[in-house]
Amino acid sequence: MQLKLSQEAKIIDGKDIANKIKDELKEQISQYVAQGNRSPTLTAILVGSDPASQTYVKNKMIAAKYVGIVSNTIELPESTTQDELLNSIKKLNMDTGVDGILVQLPVPNHIDERTICNAVAPSKDVDGFNEVNVGRLALDMKTIVPATPLGVYELLRRTEISTFGKNVVVIGRSKNVGMPTAMLLHTDGNHESRGLDATVTICHRNTPPEQLRRHCKYADIIITAVGKPGLVQRDMVKPGACIIDIGITRVAAKEPGKTKLVGDVDFEEVRKVAGHITPVPGGVGPMTVAMLMSNTFMVAKTLAKARQVNNCNGTN
């Protein structure tokens, strides 16, 4: 399959944009360190031995190394108790050598995910999952935005997709992706969070299929984060619309015994009518890792500034 028709959608190359962002970060961090600051640091906690989680963490560590963030993974056994995990987080919260902290989700069933997310100090919470950071996002304040919605935001911004007053449909209402994406999209561009001023419709599992279709038909931008291959079909898409596909599902490939990753969008058909479209893989996925690095550098700078202020106050 290759691009044949000039009216086919422009593919938004998330990998390319993510690489640019990482290169920018690498440059900025290099300058930052040259100015006498210590390198930003990122510590990941991985509980148990889920292969997918191991891969995710590994990819984050590779990206960290590339941009100049010193990273460290704490691997804890599946049998770790919630209190033990909370103690590990507490130590990292207090360690001035640690900037960003992330706990790779999901955690084992005997551990309460929300308690863990809230235990990470808001100032070090590079995933943006602490309830304080979520509250600040909902209030359009400067905060740490979860990496995937922030990746979508950057994709739209860098592809110069117009959002002001446009109709956006967000499919999926998850707290890590759908909700914060809807928040960034509908809010006021003059506020601290620099919202995108779109009219946003939030659809989810209880939206009747014919209503989902109708909402999508009128959308200038469709952002889907469900994990349901083929959910967004060609006849649901307005010609020229921008399609951002955050869904990731592993399905059987044509070759026997092989698998492949697909999104929520019927890519080969929808690309024939859309104006812009992200592929899966290679769309939002790489952006998530890049924005996590961006969050880590932001956290490092903010913490360094706070330490300086504290030191100055201490000598006065």
Add this chain to the structure above:
Amino acid sequence: MQLKLSQEAKIIDGKDIANKIKDELKEQISQYVAQGNRSPTLTAILVGSDPASQTYVKNKMIAAKYVGIVSNTIELPESTTQDELLNSIKKLNMDTGVDGILVQLPVPNHIDERTICNAVAPSKDVDGFNEVNVGRLALDMKTIVPATPLGVYELLRRTEISTFGKNVVVIGRSKNVGMPTAMLLHTDGNHESRGLDATVTICHRNTPPEQLRRHCKYADIIITAVGKPGLVQRDMVKPGACIIDIGITRVAAKEPGKTKLVGDVDFEEVRKVAGHITPVPGGVGPMTVAMLMSNTFMVAKTLAKARQVNNCNGTN
């Protein structure tokens, strides 16, 4: 004007429903006190002498007295500094005799509203404006929900308006009303916050008028919180739709020199096609006060329980 046509909208009598809620609260609080608990208490801080704010606070205090909440208003001069106000809040936060705390908004211009909202202890924040409570709401957790969105929620619930999978348009994206209303409406009914599982479209000042019209035309429920009389017209409303009008604007009345309050909806025309409609005044307004009382009682019970646990721990 009187109801003539059987197909005219059912008027949702917010005053009546609010009175019922206050009577229920009065009964519950009376039982609670009879069980040996001290009466719930509510302290309002009023900075300056804005007549509208004074009226709002007075109405809250009257409602408090009615339901059996002991209330107190701290009146501070317009010249109060931010630090002075923060100190007053701090004292109330630490005072175990104080349950609910509210700072009547707006505060004078030289005081930062967000700093004040965040200074109220989340556990006593009966307005639900602290960033922690906002974060918990955005995460569908049990929290203190701002009184107006909670009033809308109760109006819909008690009028038995179906919301599951329905199309809802929320007009207005304010942090105290529009945003939390959209949150309660679109979220999962199985989560702690008992969301209403609707498909929600958030419209705002940057939604083009023709798009607002189109979204409204398909809405089963329109909730408007803008403060723009005549914004929602008859030809924008689907026959049978439910109209919740949170707008309040004071306009000139027909009688010379007189004024009256109106909402965002062309009430006399829209009532001819809608299925349900709230009047202004007498719709959402009274619900706000009732839900503030409900929040105060909830806060009082939670704090009392926490004191008991603390006391038990203390004697162990």
